Amino acid sequence: MEKKRISSIMSKEIDFGTLADLFRGLGLPDVSWLYRIGFGIERRQEFYKDLASILRSGIRLEEGLKEVKASKSVPDYIVRILLDRIRRGRPFSKAMEGLVPGMERMVLQAGERGESEAGVEESLLILADTVGSMKKGQAAVIKSVAYPFSLFLGVIGFVVFYARTVIPKFIAGHMLDPSKLHGNAFLMFEVFDLVKNYWLPGLFLMFGGIGGLIFSMPYDFPGRKWLDRFPPWSIYRLWVGTQFLFSMSALMRAGVPVLQSLNILIKYSNPWLTKRVRVIKTGVARGAGLSKAMEKTGYHFPDDRIISRLRIRENHADVSEALREFSRDWQERGDNLISSQTKILNVVLILVVAGLLTLAGIGPYAFEVSSGQTMTGF
Structure with a gap:
């Protein structure tokens, strides 16, 4: 039974969000690098494409993020962090802070400002x-x-x-x-x-x-x-x-x-x-x-x-x-x-x-x- 449980844990994708929470609990001041490891360049490309397609159909951002989460195309902790920050009143570009490179946030910010x-x-x-x-x-x-x-x-x-x-x-x-x-x-x-x-x-x-x-x-x-x-x-x-x-x-x-x-x-x-x-x-x-x-x-x-x-x-x-x-x-x-x-x-x-x-x-x-x-x- 114990072997099956270990095998099941090892077969799962590493949850960098949980690791980040663990390291933060140990007193590390900045764990955003762990978030970015799990949200690499390929995952970000898929996320941007999927979310753009959903938003173009007239769905609100928060509902769109829930759909993305349900599709499992990006790590759960990424969408969880984004939803939490957006519900606290942060703009989408600001909610992405620490999760993606700064340049990408600035492109999103330009879209939010109507530029x-x-x-x-x-x-x-x-x-x-x-x-x-x-x-x-x-x-x-x-x-x-x-x-x-x-x-x-x-x-x-x-x-x-x-x-x-x-x-x-x-x-x-x-x-x-x-x-x-x-x-x-x-x-x-x-x-x-x-x-x-x-x-x-x-x-x-x-x-x-x-x-x-x-x-x-x-x-x-x-x-x-x-x-x-x-x-x-x-x-x-x-x-x-x-x-x-x-x-x-x-x-x-x-x-x-x-x-x-x-x-x-x-x-x-x-x-x-x-x-x-x-x-x-x-x-x-x-x-x-x-x-x-x-x-x-x-x-x-x-x-x-x-x-x-x-x-x-x-x-x-x-x-x-x-x-x-x-x-x-x-x-x-x-x-x-x-x-x-x-x-x-x-x-x-x-x-x-x-x-x-x-x-x-x-x-x-x-x-x-x-x-x-x-x-x-x-």
Whole structure:
């Protein structure tokens, strides 16, 4: 009976709302990150689409949320929190605080204020479109990085296994004396012995370095502008640049003016993006067009080609639609660039694997040759 109960609990979807309540009870001040984990990009897209469809049929927001809850398309705790906040008098956009990124709330707020002609329903559809495009970009990045990373982990596992298991057994089985090895055999033994004795601290150091590299992505620091030309920072620049274009397009399509859209992005962006958007905002505030302000930053952000195209379209078309078009075009181009850049990493890793396999193949032979030369007096 107990086994059945445990199996039933494990089979259920994790209730991040309950976890958040538990952590809040333990005294943690901010648990909104737990809400957002359970309300990821795919769930948000479905939520925006379903709720927009319900509201367009004339149903009130509160009743619409109840229908969404009954459909189980989003976690129960999300709708529970929204209904509770709305009943307390909060606007829908304010009720979403802590559950979705700030930019998405601002698009909803624009619809509530009547800045978008079709109101909240249109804002929801804009968000569904924007979030869906961001999901594609996110999937492209993960897909491109997953293979080289798994290959890298395989290489590390192979080296550790070989150094800790194969080499010691080979030396013991052939009764070789490591102190009598010389030349290449001695160097190989020293390398494998180093891995054997210090593999755990080495792994901590290596993964600490990878963690530090990932942690550095959202920050701006001396030399970052130069690093943005090389992977993995260039991949990050492409990804965030696409998100910037989609976000600007969504805000402007919802009726938010350019300057206010930039202010919203500054408020809700990480330090790396904030620095670039703030410089663009300064140019716009001084009377420059969006393309001219982007060009004057000197960051080539999001991309020189997009800036040139925006300059042409700025005086002859709707800027928000132009940004939407550019963001889609650049996403496709960015996916190809990301793939080509990760291929470089793949080639490097494959060469490393080939080198290690060669080393593993000639290592035992080198040990035997060196030991044989020592015994025969050569």
